[in-house]
Amino acid sequence: MVAQLSAFERVKADSRFLRGTIAEGLLDPVTGAIADDDTKLLKFHGTYQQDDRDLRDERRRQKLEPAYAFMIRARLPGGVVTPTQWLAFDAIAREHANGTLRITSRQTFQWHGVIKRELKPGIAAINRALVDTIAACGDVNRNVVCSANPVESSAHAAAYACAVRLSEHLKPATRAYYEIWLDEEKIAGSDEVEPLYGPTYLPRKFKIGLAVPPTNDVDVFAQDLGLIAIIEHGELAGFNVAIGGGMGATHGDATTYPRLGDVIGFVAPEHLLAVAENVIAVQRDWGDRNERKHARLKYTIDHRGLDVFVAELQARLGFVLAPARAFHFDHNGDRYGWIQGDDRRWHLTLHIEAGRLADRPGRALLSGLREIAKVHDGTASAVQFRLTCNQNLIIANVAAAERAHIDSLVAQHGLDGYRDQSGIRKHALACVALPTCGLAMAEAERYLPDLLLKLESLLAGHGLLDAPILLRLSGCPNGCSRPYLGEVALVGKAPGRYNLMLGADFRGQRLNRLYRENIDEAGILASLDPVFARYAAERADGEGFGDFLLRVGALAAPQSIPAEVIA
Numbered sequence: 001m002v003a004q005l006s007a008f009e010r011v012k013a014d015s016r017f018l019r020g021t022i023a024e025g026l027l028d029p030v031t032g033a034i035a036d037d038d039t040k041l042l043k044f045h046g047t048y049q050q051d052d053r054d055l056r057d058e059r060r061r062q063k064l065e066p067a068y069a070f071m072i073r074a075r076l077p078g079g080v081v082t083p084t085q086w087l088a089f090d091a092i093a094r095e096h097a098n099g100t101l102r103i104t105s106r107q108t109f110q111w112h113g114v115i116k117r118e119l120k121p122g123i124a125a126i127n128r129a130l131v132d133t134i135a136a137c138g139d140v141n142r143n144v145v146c147s148a149n150p151v152e153s154s155a156h157a158a159a160y161a162c163a164v165r166l167s168e169h170l171k172p173a174t175r176a177y178y179e180i181w182l183d184e185e186k187i188a189g190s191d192e193v194e195p196l197y198g199p200t201y202l203p204r205k206f207k208i209g210l211a212v213p214p215t216n217d218v219d220v221f222a223q224d225l226g227l228i229a230i231i232e233h234g235e236l237a238g239f240n241v242a243i244g245g246g247m248g249a250t251h252g253d254a255t256t257y258p259r260l261g262d263v264i265g266f267v268a269p270e271h272l273l274a275v276a277e278n279v280i281a282v283q284r285d286w287g288d289r290n291e292r293k294h295a296r297l298k299y300t301i302d303h304r305g306l307d308v309f310v311a312e313l314q315a316r317l318g319f320v321l322a323p324a325r326a327f328h329f330d331h332n333g334d335r336y337g338w339i340q341g342d343d344r345r346w347h348l349t350l351h352i353e354a355g356r357l358a359d360r361p362g363r364a365l366l367s368g369l370r371e372i373a374k375v376h377d378g379t380a381s382a383v384q385f386r387l388t389c390n391q392n393l394i395i396a397n398v399a400a401a402e403r404a405h406i407d408s409l410v411a412q413h414g415l416d417g418y419r420d421q422s423g424i425r426k427h428a429l430a431c432v433a434l435p436t437c438g439l440a441m442a443e444a445e446r447y448l449p450d451l452l453l454k455l456e457s458l459l460a461g462h463g464l465l466d467a468p469i470l471l472r473l474s475g476c477p478n479g480c481s482r483p484y485l486g487e488v489a490l491v492g493k494a495p496g497r498y499n500l501m502l503g504a505d506f507r508g509q510r511l512n513r514l515y516r517e518n519i520d521e522a523g524i525l526a527s528l529d530p531v532f533a534r535y536a537a538e539r540a541d542g543e544g545f546g547d548f549l550l551r552v553g554a555l556a557a558p559q560s561i562p563a564e565v566i567a
Helices: 007-013 021-025 036-047 053-061 083-096 116-128 154-169 176-182 269-286 297-304 306-317 365-376 402-410 446-463 523-539 545-551
Strands: 047-051 068-074 102-103 110-115 206-210 227-232 237-243 262-267 337-340 347-350 384-387 395-398 429-431 470-476 490-493 496-502 515-521
Touching: 007 036, 021 036, 021 176, 036 047, 036 176, 047 053, 068 116, 083 116, 083 154, 083 365, 083 384, 083 395, 102 384, 110 116, 116 176, 154 206, 154 227, 154 237, 154 470, 227 269, 237 269, 262 269, 262 306, 269 297, 269 306, 297 306, 347 402, 365 402, 395 402, 429 446, 446 470, 446 523, 490 515, 496 523, 515 523, 523 545
Parallel strands: 206 227, 429 470, 470 490
Antiparallel strands: 047 068, 068 110, 102 110, 227 237, 237 262, 337 347, 347 395, 384 395, 490 496, 496 515
């Protein structure tokens, strides 16, 4: 007996490999929206339909439809952007979107506020910059993230090359994207297939991240498939494989939860594509297609059992994974300022609050980066840009003689905040949340500046202003800002109200725990003040905030990566 498809699965099955009626909907001048079923398919093409929730009630009173607009997300493995692409993306933001660029926690760009008539021109412009948006969203493998700077060393470059190969190899085969957005003609009489995904694709999204120790800047254990680079004698020997990570949860539903990935073995680079493809294939065949809340790989593993899943994976591979090799992570934040790579060139990491690049009074971030890109566009040794999973930006590949000029442009445009910012500000992430995210229950990006000022006031009172504390702010429990890996995290429950989570480590190897539930700002500050005071008085030298809370028994022991797989 064949199981009946859920409504969402039926939309995918009937979509003619992601075509639906998107092309027709784009031509409809009566509405700024796309048909409901097509909005589900749009995600596979790298775009979400949204509306401005600040305007919903007023527009409803005026009997107007919501203020619809679209968010476009690029597929940008490893977050690498050339100066020419940067200038193109900047122009797209100003000509087709709301005039800002946003660096996401998955190391790519989003354009917000794209109205329907600008959607197709915007995506076509992204493609002219030699970047696409297919599979940036949807029930497929999404943007492959990688430790942020591939020109820092030859090992970093090798890991980045693997990320690009994975992204290309696991991209959907459908030509629908090219027909709809780039006006490619459909080949008559061709029988289209999806050799990996099949006609209903995956049960849910799938995320891959590659980390190069000792830096876990991608939060590798939060990925469905986490790959930990093993460097031996300066060369990439292969990867430890971790499966089953994921941040999403649902308030009030104990059957949903964040989970850290399990390390299951080691794979050489030549077998990496096969391992990734077969992990996806098992999830394709075994994942829950009836209840989307339980459809991520983490639930498949927990329902079937890790040993059973690994046995199936190895049977499909035709070989057994080698034992995992020792590794060590120091931190999962970004290192600000200048660092020098193996080739003697320099790389400058800048802090971008919540990833938002815009021109504001006193801080013309977008204009400043446009000037940097213009200076170096087309030169033989061009400066390039690297996006990080912490929503920050690296100006990479800078010759020693160019550093002073870069520093001048950075200071001139207010991009040098990293020099004197507090420890908690440097390590804060926030999702977009209101007013555009349809899932948001509370503010995140818009609340972050005010929240940071209040937290900094508390920390200054205890002499902790420079303490590096990992803050994650999320407007809902779905986890785009990876809140469950924050030493301090706020997860939105309702306007102005959050769950306060504490106790993760600074290496991305331990989940936090619920500390206070459904509290407002006053409750957040009142809860944190005595905890900060105790940390200031009792911490050991170099002890992180989350580690301290666990050591002194302020929290129950959270899930962490077993010590036997860590050097």
